[in-house]
Amino acid sequence: MEAQYPAHWEADVVLSDGGTAHVRPIRPADADRLRSFYSRLSEESIYFRFFGPRPRLSDREVTRFTNVDYVDRVALIATIGTEMVAVIRYDRIEDGEAEVAFLVEDAHQGRGVASVLLEHLAETARENGITRFVADVLPANQKMMAVLKQAGYTARSRFADGVVRMTLDLTPTETSQAVTASREHRAEARSIERLLTPGSVAVVGAGRDPGGVGQTVLRNLLAADFAGPVYPVHRQARAVAGVRAYPSVTAIDGEVDLAVLAVPADGVIEVVKECAEKGVRGLIVVSSGFGETGPQGRARQDELVRIARAYGLRVVGPNCLGIANTDPAVRLNATLAATIPGRGRVGFFSQSGALGTALLQRVAERGMGISSFVSAGNRADVSGNDLLQYWEEDPDTDVILLYLESLGNPRKFARLARRISRRKPVVAVKSGGTTQGVPIGHAASVLGLPDTALSALFEQAGVIRVDDLIQQFDVAQLLAHQPLPAGPRVGLVSNSDALALLAVDACARADLDPRPPVNLGPHAGAAEFGQALASLLPEVDAAVAIYMPPIPGRAGEVAAELLRVSREGGKPVLATFEGRLGMLPELRVGADVPGHGSIPSYAAPEEAVRALAHVVRYARWRERSAGAPVEFDGVDGTAAHALVERLLGTDTAVAAATGAPDAVVADAGAPGALVADAVADADADAEAEAEAPGAVGAVPQHAERVPSEAEVAELLACYGLTVWPAEVVSSPEQAVDAAERLGWPVVLKAAEPEAAQRAGTVRLGLSGPDGVRDAYADLHRQLGAEAVLAVQRMVPQPAVPTVVRVVEDPGFGAVVSFGLGEVTARLLRDEAYRLAPLTREDAAELVESPRAAPLLFGQYGYPPVAVEALEELLVRVGRLADDLPEVARLDLDPVLVGQSEVVVLGARAVLRHPAWPRPDGGPRRLR
Structure with a gap:
């Protein structure tokens, strides 16, 4: 029987020099391609591979090398154009172990071909149950040994009989x-x-x-x-x-x-x-x-x-629209826009071609400069993620601006942005109104409030998300030319009482801490402004100078004094200078190009304050620790994987070979997994994903499994989480017996999730048989004779009900949400979101983010509760979500947070074999 070709192993990859290649499994039809490849190899390369001279491959060898079973014998090749330029293979030698070898055409050595092939071969080996590679290498073959050692896997080597045997643990x-x-x-x-x-x-x-x-x-x-x-x-x-x-x-x-x-x-x-x-x-x-x-x-x-x-x-x-680079050594304007801003420190990515010309015109009108500009249009290949990688290391770019209509690979975007934002601010405008001109991919996310979720995930990554392009440029001109503020204290110097009051009100709305404004009067000049600003700066974290003379005055002198004091003070200074917008010539450091220390001007003080508020929040995010993965006792990921596979069963599994690679997920686009309208349920979303363009296989509906509460409890136990037992009862006497077993006092409640959402479906504090019988009869009168009821031991009071959820989103992967379980909070969808896995810092932000969070911290008459225990629960749930992409949904509802402990009272899950790998998972590949 002919081996089935694993198409999902194919991938386009970027090599270390920036060129691309195609990686795919070898096929019998590659025989002539292999012979041609071999004929171009040097004698040294052949000697290192076969430990001796071999002028040509025999027909028998060619047949063996090109006919593999894709399980015990696997070979991947890299092609450029129609030619093979490299091959890597493994042959299983015993259970869990395989011998690996690779060969790269001499003309393409040093381009990183072998490294990327090894990544992909390791992934295929793990898929086939192989956990170790062994390789016999001649001591003189330093290139091969370097590739194996530098892969990052645990490696061992020993020398015997003139050969170095290297062993790689593929975990x-x-x-x-x-x-x-x-x-x-x-x-x-x-x-x-x-x-x-x-x-x-x-x-x-x-x-x-x-x-x-x-x-x-x-x-x-x-x-x-x-x-x-x-x-x-x-x-x-x-x-x-x-x-x-x-x-x-x-x-x-x-x-x-x-x-x-x-x-x-x-x-x-x-x-x-x-x-x-x-x-x-x-x-x-x-x-x-x-x-x-x-x-x-x-x-x-x-x-x-x-x-x-x-x-x-x-x-x-x-x-x-095209691309531009203002570097004087390049001077590239390969765009349709005649106006390109001058040299600056801002990199600008626009997904829209139609808007690109207008955007560049606005930047130029403000007197801002750019380092480089890319309009990606349909974003078929190069995307915003690629530009993030470039601008991260570009010494000429200090600020990154993104105008996005969709997110191609949201999880990768979040990973990159979280790293890059520690060094360079990323300011994004995310529109959600259209998919025109962008790749059409999956339907919407299953998250109920997609835009809220997207904002939360941007916040987690340190991305400054603004509402429109005007705000984006307002923020950018501040970030590009002034230092970051150390805190929220804002000083105001003004020659207009009315404008100063507007600025104070704007600060209050933006959660800034305005100090009483210094009002200088309408006729104040350079000396007055300079003295006031110099005395104010040591007491604040940033200052806004408002200069609006009733009649034209000595604007140049005032501007020069503001610049002098600002540079000496070392703190951010913004201005509303004669109502003019942008990097004004009078407020620039440098002649033609505004340099660092130039003071940005805004048409109105409210706009200046709004920009400052964004930057204050970003600076606060940068000051926080990035956190690190947390290891807890009582976590058994191996047992959890085994349980999930047992619950799903091989008969309902959707093999990875039937799904699209994460390249297809990266093209998700209507217009981005978390931005389009939310679908009603997981079934609808799965169906939409199955029909997405580019998907190799569909997601059969029978591949989904809803485990019992006991099975969900068993899964949670693998991560050190306990669900309080509840017993379903069908008569008053069964309810009394259950209460006796569980321990008094108990609660009697509706067992079905739909009924449980209704008000008045729980009877608390039942401390004896008569109370249980009365509550049973009362609930049946309210819910009907067919209602299913359950008994559970009551949690010590007082306790705050909360809800913890996990959704395996097609674009972002595992997303953890948290909110309070009060009726009002549920109705308002007062939830916060973070990508899994969670650090302690992520968990703390999740707990603090809902608007109702003060109820957890001893406010509004509630006693303080065990927040640290709640945060630990969230971290454990995040670990579960990250480990198990098969967990399509997980609802812990309610989770009661008491003064000393956290108790999970209800747990429901949906399991599903993923149709394709998570975005940004596995070896390197292009969308």
Whole structure:
């Protein structure tokens, strides 16, 4: 029987130099490709692989190497274009152990091909129950030993008989995961650097029409005085805009690093192949007619990306505005926008091509500068996550601005943003009104308040989320030019009482701490403003200077004095200066480009305060500890996995081979897993995921299992969590007997979740048989004769009811939510959200975030409760959620928090084999 080809192992990957390759399992049809690959190898590479000379492979060897069973014998190859450039394989030698070997074409050694292949092979091995790799390596083969040692797995080596035997434990470790993330970061950052710093640019489709898209890009490149050669490409024209034109990309007599494609959509694929043949390293596709037009356009878009990646190219677009880099050594304006802001310290990513021109115009009008700009359009390949990787290390970028219409891989975004925000602020505008122009993927998240959840998850990652573009630029000009505030104390210096009062009110609304304003009077000049600001700054964390003279005064002198005092004070200073907006020439440090220490100006003091409030919250987040994973006693993840597999059963399992890789999840998009309208239940969401474009297999409905309360309690026990037992009863006497077994006092309550949501369905403090019988009769009168009731021992009072939930979101992975169980809190959906796993800091923020949280801290007449025990419960639940993607839903309701303990009274779950790996899980791969 022929082995079934595991298509889900295929992946596009970014190599360490920024190029791309395709990783896939080997097939019998690869025989000639293997022979060609082998013929290009050096004698040294062959010797290191086979421990001796071997001029060619025999037909028998080729057959053996290309025919594998994908279980005990597995081989993965890396291809660029149509050629194989590397191969890695394992052969099982005993239970749980396999021998590994790899071979990389000499011309592609040093590009990180072997490292990424090893990551993918380790994942396939774990899927097939292999936990160790062994490799016999010649001592002189230092490259292979380095790849194995630097993978981050626990490694051992011993020397015998002239050979080094290396053993790798394939259990993922913090080190191996950190190595993978670090390599991903360097590779993706390098791929964007190649796009933004080309040595030469070709514009394909640059015609004679002055209003044409291609000629517009060409003229903008020339107007920006791009540092390298620019090549117009047109089939008939000999020259465009006074520059010699070429009939094709391949006809260009110099090297081409970047190609801008402005040809009709149905001609793009042919041009991409020409670019691949020429050796172009990156593409910008400004052409429309792709994913934004429907299924046919989406198929064309997928083909564009497939071919480009196969030949090592990254793609910006299609349907995009283009890219720009203001570095004086590059001077790149490969966009449709004639106006590009000057040099600055802000990196700007816009998913929308239509808005891009207006956004750049607004930035320029404010006098702000940018370091680089990317409009990703349909975001078929290059995304905001790629730009985050680049800007994290870019020495010319201090602030990152994102305009997002969807989140391609939300979990990866959160991981990257949480790391990057510790060093550089990320300011995001997240719209949710449309999916036009973005990849169409999964339907909505199952979370009930998606926008609230998204804001909470942004907050967890340290992202400054603002409501609109005006706010984004308001915040950016403060972050780019002034230091972070140390606290919320705000000083106000003004020559207008009315405007000062508006600023005080704005501070109060924004939870800032305004000090009494210093009112200087309408005729105050430079000396008065300087003295007032100098005396105020030592007592506050930030200051707002309001200068609105009734008649034109000596604005230049006042501005110079504000700048002097601000720089000496070392604290952030903002201004409302004559009602003007942006980085005013009078308030700049530096001549043409506003430098650090320049004072941003706002049209109104309320806008200045609003921007300051965002920055204060961000500074507070940066001061908090990032936290670390918490290890508790009583956690048995192995037992939990075994229990889940037993409950689901192999007959209902959806094998990983039947689902799309996380590349498909990364394309989730309507418009982002947590942003679209919430669906009613998990079944509807699963069905929508099954039908999502690009999914290899569907999620059968029978793959879901709702375990009993006893089974859920057993699962929770694997994580040190106890559910108080409850007994379902069908008569008053059974209720009395149950109470005797459980211990008095008891409660009698509705056992069905739907009935339990109704008010008055619980009878508390029943301390004797007569009380139980009366409560039983009372509840049956209220709920009906068919109502199912349960008896449970009563928790010592007073206690605050809370609700803890887990949702396995298709975009974010495991999300933990927390709220109070009071009726009003439930009705208002007063919940907080965090991504699993949780640190102690995450758990503390979860507890403090709901608006009703003061009830847990001894306010409004409630006694303080065991908050630390509640936080530990949340961390344990987060660990469970992170370990078990099969837990599609988990509801702990209610969780009573008393003065000394936390008690889980109800627990329900939904189990489901995931249709595809979690986003941002497994080895490196592109969306």
